[in-house]
Amino acid sequence: xxxxxxxxxxxxxxxxxxxxxxxxxxxxxxxxxxxxxxxxxxxxxxxxxxxxxxxxxxxxxxxxxxxxxxxxxxxxxxxxxxxxxxxxxxxxxxxxxxxxxxxxxxxxxxxxxxxxxxxxxxxxxxxxxxxxxxxxxxxxxxxxxxxxxxxxxxxxxxxxxxxxxxxxxxxxxxxxxxxxxxxxxxxxxxxxxxxxxxxxxxxxxxxxxxxxxxxxxxxxxxxxxxxxxxxxxxxxxxxxxxxxxxxxxxxxxxxxxxxxxxxxxxxxxxxxxxxxxxxxxxxxxxxxxxxxxxxxxxxxxxxx
Amino acid sequence: xxxxxxxxxxxxxxxxxxxxxxxxxxxxxxxxxxxxxxxxxxxxxxxxxxxxxxxxxxxxxxxxxxxxxxxxxxxxxxxxxxxxxxxxxxxxxxxxxxxxxxxxxxxxxxxxxxxxxxxxxxxxxxxxxxxxxxxxxxxxxxxxxxxxxxxxxxxxxxxxxxxxxxxxxxxxxxxxxxxxxxxxxxxxxxxxxxxxxxxxxxxxxxxxxxxxxxxxxxxxxxxxxxxxxxxxxxxxxxxxxxxxxxxxxxxxxxxxxxxxxxxxxxxxxxxxxxxxxxxxxxxxxxxxxxxxxxxxxxxxxxxxxxxxxxxxxxxxxxxxxxxxxxxxxxxxxxxx
Numbered sequence: 001x002x003x004x005x006x007x008x009x010x011x012x013x014x015x016x017x018x019x020x021x022x023x024x025x026x027x028x029x030x031x032x033x034x035x036x037x038x039x040x041x042x043x044x045x046x047x048x049x050x051x052x053x054x055x056x057x058x059x060x061x062x063x064x065x066x067x068x069x070x071x072x073x074x075x076x077x078x079x080x081x082x083x084x085x086x087x088x089x090x091x092x093x094x095x096x097x098x099x100x101x102x103x104x105x106x107x108x109x110x111x112x113x114x115x116x117x118x119x120x121x122x123x124x125x126x127x128x129x130x131x132x133x134x135x136x137x138x139x140x141x142x143x144x145x146x147x148x149x150x151x152x153x154x155x156x157x158x159x160x161x162x163x164x165x166x167x168x169x170x171x172x173x174x175x176x177x178x179x180x181x182x183x184x185x186x187x188x189x190x191x192x193x194x195x196x197x198x199x200x201x202x203x204x205x206x207x208x209x210x211x212x213x214x215x216x217x218x219x220x221x222x223x224x225x226x227x228x229x230x231x232x233x234x235x236x237x238x239x240x241x242x243x244x245x246x247x248x249x250x251x252x253x254x255x256x257x258x259x260x261x262x263x264x265x266x267x268x269x270x271x272x273x274x275x276x277x278x279x280x281x282x283x284x285x286x287x288x289x290x291x292x293x294x295x296x297x298x299x300x301x302x303x304x
Numbered sequence: 305x306x307x308x309x310x311x312x313x314x315x316x317x318x319x320x321x322x323x324x325x326x327x328x329x330x331x332x333x334x335x336x337x338x339x340x341x342x343x344x345x346x347x348x349x350x351x352x353x354x355x356x357x358x359x360x361x362x363x364x365x366x367x368x369x370x371x372x373x374x375x376x377x378x379x380x381x382x383x384x385x386x387x388x389x390x391x392x393x394x395x396x397x398x399x400x401x402x403x404x405x406x407x408x409x410x411x412x413x414x415x416x417x418x419x420x421x422x423x424x425x426x427x428x429x430x431x432x433x434x435x436x437x438x439x440x441x442x443x444x445x446x447x448x449x450x451x452x453x454x455x456x457x458x459x460x461x462x463x464x465x466x467x468x469x470x471x472x473x474x475x476x477x478x479x480x481x482x483x484x485x486x487x488x489x490x491x492x493x494x495x496x497x498x499x500x501x502x503x504x505x506x507x508x509x510x511x512x513x514x515x516x517x518x519x520x521x522x523x524x525x526x527x528x529x530x531x532x533x534x535x536x537x538x539x540x541x542x543x544x545x546x547x548x549x550x551x552x553x554x555x556x557x558x559x560x561x562x563x564x565x566x567x568x569x570x571x572x573x574x575x576x577x578x579x580x581x582x583x584x585x586x587x588x589x590x591x592x593x594x595x596x597x598x599x600x601x602x603x604x605x606x607x608x609x610x611x612x613x614x615x616x617x618x619x620x621x622x623x624x625x626x627x628x629x630x631x632x633x634x635x636x637x638x639x640x
Contacts, residue, residue, distance in 0.1 A: 140318055140319075140322065141322065143315075143319060143322075144318075144319050144322035144323060144326070147319055147323065147615060147618060147619050147622070148323070148573075148611075148614075148615050148618065149573040149574065149576060149577030149614075149618065150577070151577040151578075151580065151581075152576070152577045152580070152611060152614060152615070155580065155595070155596075155599065156326075156327075156330060156607070156611050159330075159599045159607050160330055160333045161333075232446065236446075236448055239448050239450075240448065240450060240581055243448075243450045243581070243584075244580070244581070244584060244596055245600070246599070256448075256450075259450065259451055259454065262454075263454070263585075266454060266457060266458055266462060267462050270458055273451075273454050273455070273458060274455065274458075276451070277448055277450075277451025277452075277454065277455065278451075280448040280451060281443070281446060281447060281448060281451070284446040284448070285442065285443060285446040288442060288445065288446050289442070292442075
């Protein structure tokens with residue numbers, strides 16, 4: 001991607017500049033949005049932290065240092081540079097827990113977004129391709145799901161299945177499904193009337209080939225944008241469920257449940273409360289910024 | 305117009321059936337036997353099990369059970385709480401005013417800050433004001449509100465001591481429950497200072513709950529204003545020499561408000577689900593806290609009923625928004 005930032009200028013002044021490849025064009029629009037690039041950088045840093053958590057983190061997330069309970073951040077009086085962001089009520093290093101927590105948040109984001117994307121594309125393609133009764137049935141269910149606030153629906157699902165990270169991820173992927181179904185269906189319906197689809201059909205392409213090889217690649221742009229924004233809501237919902245005690249269970253270093261654990265220390269130790277929330281905010285903000293940038297870069301209607 | 309309303313109403317019925325199906329299945333999806341789950345640790349004897357099974361209708365075929373459930377729901381019967389033995393509907397009605405009060409104040413906050421901020425950003429497009437409004441609104445939109453609540457509590461309640469930490473009113477006041485709305489009840493009571501205490505308790509929760517709607521409203525107002533401001537009739541109005549503020553407030557705003565009103569209506573869902581988090585942090589005795597506590601206590605009839613009522617409220621509000629939109633904008637009414 002670094003080469004694409006250099007516009008291809010040739011030495012002969014009369015030659016027309018080579019047309020940009022789609023990738024270059026995308027990067028040109030995307031990189032002109034500073035917020036989006038900043039979001040991308042933050043996301044890359046967080047992903048790096050998540051992948052190499054065991055190398056980056058100064059301590060284990062579960063080690064309890066009994067002689068360092070509720071230690072303030074290092075730059076404050078009484079702080080200790082081996083615990084940069086301080087320690088929690090049982091003497092665990094907050095920075096390390098945050099770093100390991102990013103692993104969980106990113107993993108849940110990937111699982112939830114992939115699951116709902118795959119299911120949503122499948123249902124949306126079927127609804128948009130076959131139309132008729134199947135379409136009505138699928139869209140009615142989608143409407144019902146959209147009538148409920150996503151957090152409430154996720155809470156209901158977790159309440160049935162029991163609180164755990166896996167069930168929370170499942171609940172989040174179910175509640176974000178409707179958006180993908182709607183987007184795919186709308187895009188499929190628009191593509192269905194195009195000549196290239198008709199000609200493929202005339203040549204003898206079967207429904208599966210038409211759906212997945214002809215139509216789907218042309219519907220991807222809005223789905224990519226939605227998936228990026230889906231990441232941010234997945235992380236936010238996961239943290240909310242964790243905070244309510246319905247997501248990750250206590251010893252797990254998850255940002256939302258770290259906050260819930262810290263509730264009783266609000267008055268004594270502001271750092272146990274501040275940093276996990278800040279991590280959630282920064283991550284969610286980064287995904288939202290990048291999503292906005294992607295929308296601008298991928299949606300031809302908004303270009304210029 | 306009646307045709308339009310009728311068409312919208314007819315779309316609500318399948319949605320209602322779907323939601324009742326969902327809440328009906330909910331309680332049956334709990335792993336294990338529902339009666340044993342309800343009985344908890346104590347367990348039940350075989351006779352009592354059969355008796356309860358007959359009493360709750362679990363021995364009948366599923367469609368009969370569903371039919372009974374829906375007839376009950378339509379008559380306002382949502383079953384009894386397993387813990388308090390009170391009807392779910394009654395518990396809901398006692399707690400709901402607290403949530404309405406909170407959501408209403410949050411909405412007021414969101415509209416009174418979000419709308420002017422959005423207008424200002426659109427008018428001052430590309431300036432520092434615009435950029436800062438957009439930055440703030442994107443931050444607000446990405447805010448984990450349970451953390452925001454803790455942060456505000458930390459600064460304003462713990463450090464500065466300006467606002468109370470939790471609850472609806474100071475414990476020293478005893479307010480008679482007349483309307484259920486603390487602001488009104490405290491005014492009706494003779495207690496001096498009760499009203500200001502109720503207001504002080506409302507400030508932080510309202511700001512927290514209103515943050516995301518505020519961000520959404522500001523963004524929507526800005527983009528809608530920008531679209532309207534580029535219209536020809538605005539240029540004409542300006543060319544005629546109408547005062548700039550008049551062009552913005554009288555000419556542009558009225559048209560720009562149409563999509564904003566829809567967005568405000570759609571915030572009810574966000575407010576109600578946000579209330580779950582806000583009420584949990586501020587120990588606000590409303591339906592959000594009630595629902596979460598019921599999940600913790602495995603009080604399934606309450607969970608089932610609570611989710612059903614909240615979903616129905618949102619459907620009704622969305623329907624009203626749709627109809628209002630149809631009244632305001634004839635193009636919607638006559639389409640399709």
